[in-house]
Ligand code: SF4
Ligand SMILES: [Zn+2]
């Protein structure tokens with residue numbers, strides 16, 4: 001972004017920061033702040049603000065493109081060197097981003113290109129380039145209503161399936177932010193969360209992502225054949241696994257079962273005895289289904305299969321980084337112009353980021369779009385565009401210009 | 414509910430608050446240890462350290478509870494004079510084992526009390542020999558254990574509480590003690606004038622330790638290309654049954670993985686080796702390999718088991734002279750790599 005495009009976006013951001021008061025995060029004086037400014041390489045870090053007033057003074061003067069604050073509390077947040085900041089504690093933070101959630105629509109709107117050999121493709125980048133096995137890609141990812149909806153579902157799952165029932169956190173300890181781009185940030189703040197070590201956070205991440213999960217240790221093992229299987233009402237992973245199997249058996253076709261079990265005979269037995277199986281798991285106490293030929297070994301295979309669907313797709317790097325800078329709530333995301341919006345859990349349900357996180361009016365702006373997929377704003381679809389001049393509502397124009405996918409033709413003012 | 418600890422308890426659990434207070438009230442000055450009247454205490458302390466070095470294990474001796482209790486700070490004092498951090502480690506492991514063995518047999522109330530009063534852990538008794546520990550406390554220790562059954566994802570977690578057995582809670586407590594003993598090695602200060610007789614005792618322990626050190630420390634890293642021809646017979650054998658797609662017993666897996674990690678194989682390479690086995694789960698294998706490689710948990714790279722351990726597990730198949738000379742498969746490897754270098758250098 002440069003020249004008139006940059007001036008255009010900056011003037012809009014300035015207007016936003018000058019007419020809005022951005023509340024500082026709790027205990028601001030112990031946080032580190034960082035900013036990326038317009039027209040300037042790199043991030044300005046290690047800043048600290050006494051309170052909301054000083055923070056807002058800065059925002060109005062500098063008009064940053066991106067604004068961040070630390071999820072950690074420090075004795076001396078403005079010390080230049082991380083080690084001399086004096087880490088006191090940190091919120092427990094989760095990042096749920098469409099990047100980490102497989103959605104079918106990504107094949108339509110996202111693409112990647114290998115930085116090593118130039119190979120390219122649709123959707124999310126592969127782990128390694130299929131041609132040269134390089135791991136470095138240039139990724140093009142777009143805002144998408146369906147991806148955002150998937151991220152929201154994942155956020156609700158994180159809270160309703162993990163943070164509250166398993167970890168015992170309460171809603172009053174949890175806050176939610178739309179990231180301003182493709183996902184949500186979930187912050188847990190209380191005495192328990194604050195003191196968790198790096199290793200502890202990593203274990204929590206693994207728990208939520210189902211990493212290292214061994215159904216054997218949850219009772220799916222021959223050693224437990226004389227015990228009851230897990231109960232459908234069990235808490236934690238035990239319950240998730242057995243409910244997963246139950247739901248799967250309830251619906252799975254012979255073909256699906258065969259594909260997973262790699263055994264037609266067993267798949268057939270399961271389909272034939274579907275009712276008995278469901279009844280056995282439902283009974284109190286539950287029983288292993290009394291079907292000759294089908295053993296715990298097979299239930300274990302199904303458990304492994306369903307585990308993935310019940311895990312939650314959080315970005316492990318964010319949670320296990322206790323010195324990370326997060327986006328400042330109520331600031332603007334410099335790649336989209338959308339607001340990093342704080343939400344309560346109740347608001348989350350009806351929240352439509354492509355409408356409710358918009359802070360600018362919908363006046364049309366003339367831009368030249370180089371290339372962009374279809375995008376939905378305020379329940380109206382625009383595009384796709386390919387090297388054309390169009391008149392689009394201001395929020396989309398800002399988004400496309402900030403992304404470098406379009407250039408301004410005529411300013412609103 | 415408060416629990417009254419007996420003097421015997423204090424002797425068994427000298428790390429606890431009451432024991433520390435008792436020692437303080439007795440007014441034991443470590444300088445006094447050199448005086449003839451304290452000989453029994455000094456002797457018991459020396460015995461503790463000696464057992465840690467030689468056996469890796471200390472037994473509780475309750476024939477005189479006061480001596481037993483007082484000898485604990487005394488052995489820590491001796492360690493601070495020897496001033497070898499790895500020895501602290503070994504001693505800590507041995508004490509932890511002893512404490513674990515004792516705790517396992519205690520009644521639930523006492524175990525709960527020790528965890529609460531010394532570490533401020535949140536513990537609930539939910540059944541006979543069954544507890545709930547808050548995940549916050551559980552995660553202070555459990556991530557450093559390698560076994561999958563310690564992983565939070567494999568536990569019953571509900572409302573913030575992790576279910577643990579008495580044995581497991583005992584293990585967590587003893588590990589906590591271990592860490593605190595190891596922590597003391599960071600503040601070695603001693604620079605005292607020691608009486609001749611005591612000097613001798615310390616020197617003796619030092620020599621004993623030096624002798625054993627070669628056996629139990631393979632801390633120095635091996636850096637260089639991986640030379641598969643230099644693998645010892647035990648590892649070669651495990652590797653070949655793996656390549657045939659056979660599934661390996663736990664110890665064999667651990668020996669192979671830790672060996673490969675230590676000679677410099679990457680996690681990716683090792684994970685893909687296990688890919689061949691029938692019960693392969695990428696998720697679990699990667700986790701285990703990363704743990705052994707020190708990317709997780711205690712951040713400590715695991716060392717493969719020694720020859721004698723491998724022998725116990727029926728995994729040792731000595732083939733050549735070198736096997737007779739080494740006590741550790743990594744030692745075999747290092748010597749073999751060196752030998753090759755010399756030959757090809759000519
Ligand atoms: S003696 Fe040691 S190195 Fe040789 S085969 Fe046995 S365990 Fe392996
Ligand atoms: Zn490539």
Ligand SMILES: [Zn+2]
Nearest residue numbers: 105106144147
């Ligand atoms: Zn999408």
